[in-house]
Amino acid sequence: MQTAIIVEGKNDKARLKRVLDDHVHIYCTFGTPGSDQLDKLRKQVGHDLVFIFTDNDSSGKRIRFLLRDVFPDAEHIYTRKGYSGVEHTPIEYLIEQLEKAGLDAHINYAALSPASDWSKDEF
Secondary structure, three states: OOEEEEEOOHHHHHHHHOOEOOOEEEEEOOOOOOHHHHHHHHHHHOOOEEEEOOOOOHHHHHHHHHHHHHOOOOEEOOOOOOOOOHHHOOHHHHHHHHHHOOOHHHEOHHHHOHHHHOOHHHO
16 A cells, blocks of 8 residues: 655645655645545545645644545644744654654655755755
8 A cells, every 4th residue: 555645735745755755645735725626636645545744824724624524544744833834844853753653664764864955056
């Protein structure tokens, strides 16, 4: 069985891609999903094991509520209120939450290395 994580936006997806291997499919709601977007997500996810990882703000909670109806068996992953969304959550905390969710086998621990934060575009 494949694993899928549903996040709000492309920046959240990019952040998670840094710490997860390619065996985990990451899907975006692109904001509050309407019925067409929810149907599309349901089809894309199929029979994958689903995790929902939205921001800990009013918008994220609303999206989580909508997704809960479509994916009642989904596991929920949470970030702290103090972090401004999944995309700004520190890598160490993301990894901790993914481990708690049982996704250890899919975590790229090299993302913890300071060298992984370096980008040639920064110079």
